[in-house]
Amino acid sequence: KGVDEDAAIQYLKLQYDKITIDEIKTFKDLPLSQKTLKGLKDNNYKIPTEIQKQAIVFALQRKDILGAAKTGSGKTLAFLVPILENLFCKKWTRLDGLGALVISPTRELAYQIYDTLRKIGFLHDFSAGLIIGGQNLKFERKRMDQLNILICTPGRLLQHMDENPLFDCSNLQVLVLDEADRCLDLGFEATMNAIIENLPSERQTLLFSATQTKSVKDLARLSLSFPTYVAPHEQA
Ligand code: ADP
Ligand code: MG
Numbered sequence: 001k002g003v004d005e006d007a008a009i010q011y012l013k014l015q016y017d018k019i020t021i022d023e024i025k026t027f028k029d030l031p032l033s034q035k036t037l038k039g040l041k042d043n044n045y046k047i048p049t050e051i052q053k054q055a056i057v058f059a060l061q062r063k064d065i066l067g068a069a070k071t072g073s074g075k076t077l078a079f080l081v082p083i084l085e086n087l088f089c090k091k092w093t094r095l096d097g098l099g100a101l102v103i104s105p106t107r108e109l110a111y112q113i114y115d116t117l118r119k120i121g122f123l124h125d126f127s128a129g130l131i132i133g134g135q136n137l138k139f140e141r142k143r144m145d146q147l148n149i150l151i152c153t154p155g156r157l158l159q160h161m162d163e164n165p166l167f168d169c170s171n172l173q174v175l176v177l178d179e180a181d182r183c184l185d186l187g188f189e190a191t192m193n194a195i196i197e198n199l200p201s202e203r204q205t206l207l208f209s210a211t212q213t214k215s216v217k218d219l220a221r222l223s224l225s226f227p228t229y230v231a232p233h234e235q236a
Pocket of ligand 1: 044045046047048049052069070071072073074075076077
């Protein structure tokens with residue numbers, strides 16, 4: 001089984017640089033693991049949206065991304081699929097600790113992301129956690145060292161970084177900032193900057209927003225190295 005999986009991973013990686021975005025019609029046309037493809041199919045996701053095609057392809061190529069696309073265009077899968085594939089290709093296990101971090105401005109949005117991750121990622125072996133406050137901090141604390149993928153709000157994340165000895169992000173592979181524009185509107189700029197300072201710089205960063213404001217670009221400058229700008233004009 002291990003040999004088959006190694007071969008499958010090698011085969012996927014070989015395809016990353018050969019993808020022609022215009023030729024992608026369905027998720028199956030993308031070089032994704034069988035686990036992710038089945039997770040998408042079982043949840044009736046067949047045709048990727050424009051932001052999903054572009055962001056997934058560039059993210060598989062390990063580029064940093066600055067993605068802008070309007071609400072409802074499918075940004076959640078545009079970062080969850082790359083997270084699953086990144087960790088899958090590295091054969092990430094619970095022992096490897098925190099591999100991916102998704103920061104979202106509100107509890108509701110964080111919960112929706114977590115819910116989508118559970119649905120499309122059910123065949124993968126990663127552990128996922130939701131850290132959004134409003135729950136017992138002690139309870140969150142104990143489980144922190146066992147999580148591979150963490151979905152969180154900025155304030156609560158920074159609290160764990162500052163106070164929880166079990167919080168260890170030194171192995172982080174992927175950082176996602178969802179609704180980066182709203183994070184700034186809601187006054188999280190200082191918190192976000194403090195969080196980013198605590199993260200290892202050798203990582204992939206995927207930043208998404210519904211709009212391109214100047215302050216999003218400022219935040220992007222802090223966290224991205226030569227990002228690929230993805231802003232498709234989607235047909236309504
Ligand atoms: P955004 O974050 O850009 O506002 P979401 O990721 O929340 O958008 O997606 C909006 C809605 O579209 C959700 O209900 C989601 O399930 C659905 N959706 C996303 N991608 C697809 C797709 N490829 N095919 C069908 N429905 C999709
Ligand atoms: Mg969204």
